[in-house]
Amino acid sequence: MTALLTHSKQFNDNLFLCHNFDNLPLDSLLSSLSSSKFVCIRGLLEPTKVKQSKLALSQKFSRAKDHPTVGESPQDVQTNFQKLAVGCARGKHHLGSYGRLLRVFFNPLWQEDIYEMHDVFRALVIVRNKLIGKPINFASDTIEDGLWTAARIHQYPVGGGFIQTHRDRTQSTVSESANLNYYQVFAILSQKGEDFEQGGGFIEEQGKRIILDDYISPGDIVIYDGSTLHGVEDIDPHKVLDLETVSGRLSAFVSLYKDLSS
Numbered sequence: 001m002t003a004l005l006t007h008s009k010q011f012n013d014n015l016f017l018c019h020n021f022d023n024l025p026l027d028s029l030l031s032s033l034s035s036s037k038f039v040c041i042r043g044l045l046e047p048t049k050v051k052q053s054k055l056a057l058s059q060k061f062s063r064a065k066d067h068p069t070v071g072e073s074p075q076d077v078q079t080n081f082q083k084l085a086v087g088c089a090r091g092k093h094h095l096g097s098y099g100r101l102l103r104v105f106f107n108p109l110w111q112e113d114i115y116e117m118h119d120v121f122r123a124l125v126i127v128r129n130k131l132i133g134k135p136i137n138f139a140s141d142t143i144e145d146g147l148w149t150a151a152r153i154h155q156y157p158v159g160g161g162f163i164q165t166h167r168d169r170t171q172s173t174v175s176e177s178a179n180l181n182y183y184q185v186f187a188i189l190s191q192k193g194e195d196f197e198q199g200g201g202f203i204e205e206q207g208k209r210i211i212l213d214d215y216i217s218p219g220d221i222v223i224y225d226g227s228t229l230h231g232v233e234d235i236d237p238h239k240v241l242d243l244e245t246v247s248g249r250l251s252a253f254v255s256l257y258k259d260l261s262s
Helices: 002-013 026-036 047-060 118-131 169-177
Strands: 015-017 038-042 081-087 100-106 147-156 161-166 183-188 200-205 208-211 221-225 229-235 249-258
Touching: 002 015, 002 026, 002 208, 015 026, 026 038, 026 118, 026 221, 047 118, 118 147, 118 183, 118 221, 118 249, 147 161, 169 249, 200 249
Parallel strands: 015 038
Antiparallel strands: 038 221, 081 100, 100 147, 100 161, 147 249, 161 229, 183 221, 183 249, 200 208, 200 229
């Protein structure tokens, strides 16, 4: 119980309520990121909008569109592209090798808005770009300075979806090469207790693990940096693996990827 109370306080100490991009408390966010390795922003995204997008994803989903863990081209992921990511094999956009089981839906902002997610992605891009000191539309709809926004959804399915503890080596290296600070900005689309029962995204600091999904809700925006140890604990490992539906934990990302298409 003491640990739960401690984690709850640590989360609340790093929770920022904000309903307007112009009022983002950038200095406070950066200070908390430096000291606690994560922050959460609540209020910029409407939960109803997030739930609508989640429904659209479920309705458009087809397992027949799954591609394997490796083998896609750089051009493929710059389209509406769906793939599984299983095991430790790594593709061209990843340096690290760590275990995972998830499905990824790439949905770049220059492609058709098939999941009704573009408004969500654009909000995340604004937050990201404000943090790195760039114009709010930097690398959003076009390739800019050799970078593009890999707008995508991660699904950790019921029945064991997970990713091992790691730091974001690849994406932080891309940002550093472009003389930019690195911040991972994502929105949670699912609700623990409704979409899954056990597990969830976590961060580790000083040997202590905080399960973020115990505290976050659909529409919350979580941010961490390249030094943050994080991962996803097994999603409902007591159930049979479900790859037939968009089950489990869902989150939306807008990482800057290096353009490898030419």
